Amino acid sequence: MTRGKFITFEGGEGAGKTTQVARLAERLRAGGVETVVTREPGGTPLGESIRDVVLGASPEPVTELLLFAAARAEHVAKVIRPALAHGTWVLCDRFVDSTRVYQGVMAGVSADLIGAIEMRTVAPTFPDLTVVLDVPAEEGLKRTEARGALTRFDAEHAAYHVELREAFRRVALAEPERCVMVDGSRAADEIAADIWRTVETRLLAEARP
Ligand SMILES: Nc1ncnc2c1ncn2[C@@H]1O[C@H](COP(=O)(O)OP(=O)(O)OP(=O)(O)O)[C@@H](O)[C@H]1O
Numbered sequence: 001m002t003r004g005k006f007i008t009f010e011g012g013e014g015a016g017k018t019t020q021v022a023r024l025a026e027r028l029r030a031g032g033v034e035t036v037v038t039r040e041p042g043g044t045p046l047g048e049s050i051r052d053v054v055l056g057a058s059p060e061p062v063t064e065l066l067l068f069a070a071a072r073a074e075h076v077a078k079v080i081r082p083a084l085a086h087g088t089w090v091l092c093d094r095f096v097d098s099t100r101v102y103q104g105v106m107a108g109v110s111a112d113l114i115g116a117i118e119m120r121t122v123a124p125t126f127p128d129l130t131v132v133l134d135v136p137a138e139e140g141l142k143r144t145e146a147r148g149a150l151t152r153f154d155a156e157h158a159a160y161h162v163e164l165r166e167a168f169r170r171v172a173l174a175e176p177e178r179c180v181m182v183d184g185s186r187a188a189d190e191i192a193a194d195i196w197r198t199v200e201t202r203l204l205a206e207a208r209p
Pocket residue numbers: 011012013014015016017018019020143144146147184185186187188189191
């Protein structure tokens with residue numbers, strides 16, 4: 001059986017990740033591709049409990065890293081890997097790049113430690129494609145504020161979001177074979193069409209018999 005493809009969506013708050021995950025899932029399913037949608041932190045009952053604990057507290061960066069890593073280890077082993085092995089495509093809302101950006105670049109945990117944990121929790125199940133949605137910080141904040149769903153991360157200062165955007169751009173540029181940067185400031189339909197073209201060229205072409 002052909003392994004499914006693993007696609008992750010990354011970017012700052014309000015970049016449109018959840019919206020575009022849903023759009024792509026709809027389009028893949030319409031084309032007969034079995035697709036599961038999942039998210040991080042979370043993705044399993046244990047992972048969702050860890051997500052609730054972390055988002056309701058103010059842990060040290062390394063504590064946060066380890067708790068999210070625990071959630072990810074479960075998620076990869078129990079959900080992502082089995083689905084891919086079964087031929088199902090997996091779309092994940094945030095994954096390793098969010099850790100590299102939030103706990104790494106932004107909170108200062110060393111890239112070496114993060115890399116070592118990735119090797120033990122994720123490898124060799126890295127994404128086939130990562131869509132990094134890029135929007136100006138003010139635009140992302142405006143969108144999440146309009147939605148009224150503020151989490152601890154959303155409440156941070158605006159300068160933080162400017163830095164965050166830069167961090168996602170750097171992380172994406174560091175791995176061009178895996179990551180594609182998409183201008184997320186356009187209309188949702190336009191972005192979805194753009195992502196679909198990338199999926200067709202990079203993944204569907206080779207998945208077809
Ligand atoms: N291209 C777009 N143009 C305008 N508004 C958008 C666009 N995409 C999404 N939105 C709206 O912006 C808000 C944030 O979008 P979404 O939840 O998809 O972002 P997100 O990246 O998942 O955010 P978060 O990091 O907070 O989970 C939602 O209210 C959504 O309807």
